[in-house]
Amino acid sequence: MMRVGIIGTGLVTPLGNTPAGVLAAVREGKSALALHPGFPEPYFASLLPRPVSFEEVSLQAARAAVQSAGIDASAPATGFVLSSIKGDIEHIDKVDVSLAYSAGNIARALGVSTPPVVVSNACISGLAALVQGMRMIRSGQYKQVIVVGTELQSSFIVTGFQSLKALSVEPCKPFDANRIGLNLGEASAAIVLTCHSERSEESVWELVEGAIRNDANHISGPSRTGEGSYNALRAVLPFVDKKDLAFVNVHGTATVYNDEMEAIALSRAGLLDVPVNALKGYFGHTMGAAGILESILSMEALEAGVVLPTRGFSELGVSAPVQVSAQEREAHGKAFIKLLSGFGGVNGALLFRKGGAQ
Amino acid sequence: MKEVSIPCGVDLTQLYRQEVGDYPKFFKMDVLSRLGFLLTERLVGSDENRFQPREDRAVLVFSREGCVANDRNYVATMKDFPSPSLFVYTLPNIVAGEIAIRNKYAGETSAFVLEKYDEKAIFELVRQAFQDPVTQSAVVIWADCPSDTEWDARGWLVNREEL
Known part of the structure; x- marks a missing residue:
């Protein structure tokens, strides 16, 4: 199987716009979560400074990734994948808010000459878009693919999650006994993928294998048995020696059901002795950006030799003893798994590894 | 490769009563999910052991407009009482989830948005999805609904060896 390497990254987040800067902020325990006036109910979220435009932040992240990769975005061998759930939905009364329209504008402004593809697979979109690029x-x-994931918050999304009673009125507490819900977040994150054989072997992060599996259970609630998440993990685990697995970066939205489901899936997959962390306490749930943002931070953390803390966690509140911690830990191994789940019963697992062959 | 379609203007409730009839969750669905559901009934309705759980069949849905028709319905409720039952359909992939639930498909489900209907582009993405070694067949849906009453709806049942 052809190996797929990561050669560029770009970020726009409330905690900074470079992977190193964001990593430093997270290691200092900073969070962008704050209380915002709502529509009308107030809500806790991690938001970008106003004014903000879906296409502009996507372009900013994508341009940073293209520049760091040193590729020609306009080459016929360059593909473009956008990940988002709601795109420019805030302007639904005024303009064409389809993801197709936004993706076309972003791709053209970037100079991309090939047709854009949008992956809109609920909260696993970013992970699914990376799988698609691979x-x-x-x-x-394509020889290289620009994958960008972006989500902005709006009255549409906030009132929707409030109507589902899924939002926490305080900073979220992933995997904690007192968790009561999620916080929404905004970000754009981009990764450039390439055919690995074109680059030197030692210094490159690789997407080794990814899988997407459905619970076939409920459109807005996770499986009680973690079926889809477990099946996605089961599909990628044969590609990694467990002693090389530094951590699993889980979804960890801090809703009662999500975190319990993930704990069951990790337990069924035999991963109770592997460190686990969740980053929603720093950025909130950035939806279509989450898979890419959290993957970039996980790569940066592993480069620094650490497993990032789970901000907001203090007392284990799931039925399986997963190795989650509020403290930074030393990382052992060169690989990690990104795990996500979302509405529509969809789940994804993606295995990343640094350097040479297994 | 089996291919089906639902012409625009057909009464979907009547079609459901004629061809299905035993799945009342249909009435909760938005137009996108109704179309995907009914197309899939036509594709797999005669499958042997139809409701045996399986992981080897993917559901891949494509459109230009995503779920914009239902997005507008949700927006109409926002001022007074935002409707959770409409909000849960404001994602382009819910249709894939509905098909998976109905048919007990535990395989990949994915939703893609393209700039226009392009069969070549769709089937390139379908071929790529078969890189997952577990996937042996796929329900492929193009369901594009700019509104609750306008659509272009086609479906294919694709087996690995047919690609």
Whole structure:
């Protein structure tokens, strides 16, 4: 199987716009979560400074990734994948808010000459978009793929989650006994993927294998048995020696059901002795950006030799003894798994590894 | 490769009563999910052991407009009482989830948005999805609904060996 490497990253987040800067902020325990006036109910969220535009922040992250990768965005061998759930939904009364329209504008402004593809697979969109980019390279369709994930918050999303009673009125507490819900977040994050054989072997992060699996259970609630999440993990675990697995960066939204479901899935997959962390306490739930943002931070953390703390966690509140911690830990191994789940019963697992062959 | 479609203007409730009839959750669904559901009934309704749980069949849905028709319905409720039952359909992939639940498909489900209907582009993405070694067949849906009454709806049942 052709190897797929990561050669560029770009970020726009409330905690900074460079991976190193954001990593430093997170290691200092900073969080952008704050109380905001709502529509009308107030809500806790991690928001970008106003004014903010969906296309502009996507472009900013994508340009940073393209620049750090040193690729030609306009080459016929460059593909473009956008990940988002609600795109420019805030302007639904005024303009074409389809993700297709936004993706076309972003791709063209970036100079991309190939047709954009949008992956909109609920909260696993960012992870699914990386899997899609990997497949495009492995199929030979493109030599490099720009994958950008963006989500902005709006009255549409906030009132929707409030109507579902899924939002916490305080900073979220992933995996904690007193968790009561999630916080929403905004970010754009981009990764450039390439056919790995074109780059030197030692210094490159690789997307090793990814899988997407459905619970086939409920459109807005996770499976009680963690079926889809477990099946996604089961599909990627054969590609890693467990002693090389530094951590699993889970979804960890801090809703009662999500975290319990993930704990069951990790337990069924035999991962109770592997460190686990969740980053929603720093950025909130950035939806279509989460898979890419959290993957970039996980790579940066592993480069620094650490497992990032789970901000907001203090007392284990799930039925399986997962190795989650509020403290930074030393990382052992060169690989990690990104895990996400979302509405529509969808779950994803993606295995990242640094350097040479297993 | 099996191929089906639902012409625009057909009464979907009547079609459901004629061709399905035993799945009342249909009435909760938005137009996108109704179309995906009914297309899939036509594709797999005669499958042997139809409701045996399986992981080897993917559901891949494509559109230009995503779920914009239902987004507008949700917006109409926002001022007074935001509707959770409409909000849960404001994601383009819920249709794939509904198909997976109905048919007990535990395989991949993915939703893609493209700038226009392009069969070549759709099937390139379908071929790429078969890189997952577990996937042996896929329900492929193009369901594009700019509003609750306008759509272009087609479906295919694709087996690995047909690609």
